[in-house]
Amino acid sequence: MSDLAIELRGIDKSFGLVHANKDINVKVRKGTIHGIIGENGAGKSTLMSILYGFYQADRGDILIDGKTVTIKDPNTAIASGIGMVHQHFMLVENFTVLENIMLGAEDSQVLNTSISKARVELKRLEKEYALEVNPDALIEELPVGLQQRVEILKALYRKADILILDEPTGVLTPAEADHLFRILGQLKAQGKTIILITHKLREIMAITDEVSVMRRGEMVATRNTRETSVEELAELMVGRRVLLRVEKGEANPGAVKLSVKNLTVRDSRGVTMVDNVSFDIRAGEIVGIAGVAGNGQSELLEAISGIRRAVSGSVVLNGKSVDVTAHVDPGELRVQGLGHVPEDRHHVGLVLKFDESENAILGYHRDKRYLNGPFLNMDAIRAEAEDKIQKYDIRPPNAKLKTANFSGGNQQKIVLAREMERGPDVLIIGQPTRGVDVGAIEFIHKRIIEMRDRGMAVLLVSVELDEIRALSDRILVMFAGRVVGERGADATEGELGLLMAGVEGRKEAAE
Amino acid sequence: MSNPYAKLPNWAEYGLIPFVNLVVAFLVAGLVVLLVGENPLDAAYHMVNGAFGRGEYIGFTLYYATTFIFTGLSVAVAFHAGLFNIGSEGQAYIGGIGVTLACLWLDRTMPWFVVFPLAIIGSAAFGALWAFLPGWLQAKRGSHIVITTIMFNFIASSLMVYLLTRVLKPLGSMAPQTRTFEAGGQLPKLDWLLSIFGLDIGNAPFNISFLLALLVAFGVWTLIWRTRFGYELRTMGHSPSAARYAGISETRITIIVMMISGGLAGMMALNPIMGEQFRMQLDFVQGAGFVGIAVALMGRSHPAGIIPAAILFGMLYQGGAEIAFEMPAISRDMIVIIQGLVILFAGALENMFRPAISRFFAGLGQRSATAAQTKGA
């Protein structure tokens, strides 16, 4: 018997050109809660999917209870005592709780006996772990907190000793999250080993015994939770990057160009993602929104740009009020002076199968400049595209090339050129440099400053804290859908990190 | 992740892959010919000869092709917006009402060139009307367009039987068809076009609606790639999320695209009704709407691909008749098999040979890259 529940040795995995996991080593002790923390895209989920047999590692060994095992599919993972609670629940919505729990673990061809056995076993589990749930309720009628409980019961029903939870609090209210932590504590007390994957520092500090930090596909450190601090973890997560230096002068804020008041937005599941947010942005200033991904920034951008309907609140753009709670035509907002560089250029900002020149007018295709009556003015569009290619040094300089064939940086330049060069009064930018090569980053940053100096009001959302700090004149921090603090451009990384983790913000909001 | 396969050169993407798929479809069809005890090569010879061997045959081939250009375009326009209109058959059928009304009204008093434009408008309007409801139901009520258009095909069929047996049939006649149109309801043949090439049209009903089809194909190309509306419909077809970002209304596009698709299908009715039979008969569409699916898939939804694909199917229809004559074991239903196989291999299994072809090109690419490197060094 080993005192390690799981040991991973030299796990390596690539998807095409993306090196998702690089030589990962980690040891998880039995009967502990082990946190794995890292930013989005750090490789946490891939690692856990390998452990659960969803993917096979290209290299490396998995040891469970001291013995090397080959996990070739979820079946072998289950047989090895691993249970997983996925970020997006793997439940059949129109099945009952009992049916979901049984699925795949039925012990006979005919369900009658399985059902009664499962019912008894579920009762026992409910009692043992204090996890009450009505076995005959339909999943779609249960609140998310209970759905998650069903996922946990599913794993326990399969006699899991090791429980992996992937971003379990993403969909929970704070009260539900607290409840989950109590459950996890109980499970630990019963001898289960728990791996908690999250990007939320608060959770790590609250309940883990040990924590491993991942960054860009690598496992950078493992710490005893009691001996570390939020600051240290934040730094490990983000890493000491080359300090971004962007030349910029003082801002000269002018009149208010964008005013957001008491904005509340829900996502498609009905979860409140933006919670009563208010702020103003003036001409000639850059306001950055810092925050860990998934804290409502995306929904905020979507609501302001007319893509997603808000539940309540108001937006005043350029002195004109926009009813964001009704259907808004994003094209109309553009006419009123709003430029929008969306976070997801592949699916939203660009049509990858279009020629470069066609993307150069996306959203502005109703502009008379590009039309002859109902027809597209191909010459004007071409001229427009070539002008932008030249101004933004887009390579290869070929307006007829399919957009999918440009590199990430050049694709981003296509979007930026389109949204900036028409001189909007308000420019909202999501993740300006995500997936962009270093050379292009500098170029993009310079342009953003330039736009500010031309008198645009810029709203910048980025999960890259360095970027926010380098560009912004004011910084708002979002946590759990709320603006939890505002800082000047001189705010330190640690100060912002604590706000982003929701540690400081609670106090501040309470005051 | 949207494209799991390596990038292919354009000629391979738009030429080689459809060609390979087509060849496989024909090979399997050849097996069926073997199965009934005939020689596939002979069958192929009779087919090509029967389709192109004489001026009259060519006339028939192009007559069928005319029909398929319309229905192929109909399916293709919807494809570009991400919609699968399986209802071109019914829309073409209903479009016949528009043609017929124009002809019955004016054929005795007006020359064909007055009736024809009205018939065009009528056919397109009736076809569009029949596609409007499925489009509206999809856009506003979320009903699946594939299922509703299938249902509308059957409803159209019943409706037409009713109209032809009760309403449009002349008094005292037994046959379920309208009266025969007079001169104003008959389109001129394109004998002069064939005679330029020294061909004699014979009895082939190859008529002026072929020129209309070419014109409409150009119009569709213009619509899709050269108008604001086309830009919007392609954006929606490629990426609904980008369309929302760009302020493009999905509801509006869906309904209008379906009406355009239905209108194109409806115009198909001009060819058989005013060009061949000079009256409307039961089942005059004869599956041309479904052939449109095969034509659109094979032509990669581009008019420049649809026209040759339509001619190919025209060849199958005309040449198939000739095979049936030469080889009693093979009837014209052979075409239906080939059509199904083309839909299968060029549509549902379009990616079956892609991995192999991609690997081949990747191998080539690597070799040339290494070669370039060695040269560079």
Add this chain to the structure above:
Amino acid sequence: MDFFHTIIALLESTIRVSVPLIFAALAGLYTERAGVFDIGLEGKMLGAAFAAGAVAGITGSVWAGLIVAIIISVLLSLVHGYASITQRGNQIVSGVAINFVVAGSTVILGEAWFRQGGRTPALSGDARFQTITFPFADSIREIPFIGPIYADLLSGHFLLTYLAFALVPISWWVLYRTRFGLRLRAVGENPGAVDTAGISVIWLRYRAVICCGILCGFAGAYLSLAMSAGFVKGMTAGKGYIALAALIFAKWRPFNIMLACLLFGFLDALAIRLQGNPLPLIGQVPVQLMQALPYILTVILLAGFIGKAIPPKAGGVPYVKER
């Protein structure tokens, strides 16, 4: 009493025309509940009808005909399965393709092999299903009400007719009371849940597709071995699509399917009976309206005006493991 006999006769023919619909709609139930849409029911039924007629005609054995019908139908299902499960192709396109291939092949092969204008040889004796007469049917017939119901409505059908109706509760039992059914319904709603539970999505869907093939085999065999004495070209005449409509109309539930098929069958039987005869109170109803009614009703249902038909959530979408 005359009216009563008319009703009995009408119901009797309702049953007769409903049987292939029930088989085919139940066939569709299995694949669509597993997340594979199938508009190729028509083609499979037609292929099976041809195979049944041809084999029974050659061998003189109705059972040989039935078995080969099922084999052919299953093979066609596997083509659809290969295209939509393995190759992740467009399921609608694949279904359309199969319908055409079969429509053409049955005529070509039938003509080549039998030379009877697309027919297979007329069947008689052991080459065809015989009706089953219940005990005492003839002696009870004279008893008012119960007699005709027993003798004419319940008795006197083919074995396959009783099988079709038996398959309704059986299918319900399979889908809702067995492990296979539980997993099958799950994979049509959320294949991810099935995959993470350690069950192969692909194999499960293939099994569903095979079930569909078997049932379409019965549907086809019924047409050429029971309802008619041999295969006639195009004999399905859109029944596969009506079955599809019934499946949707029934909201993908077994007992509803039976009711929907009986309703559509009744409309069909009524249309035949009413040809030229006015209906009391309503007057002359065009027979075409009756024929179109199943489709019209389905469209109205799909539009959400009478209840809401919610298809299996993962229907029509090939399963790709998420990254």
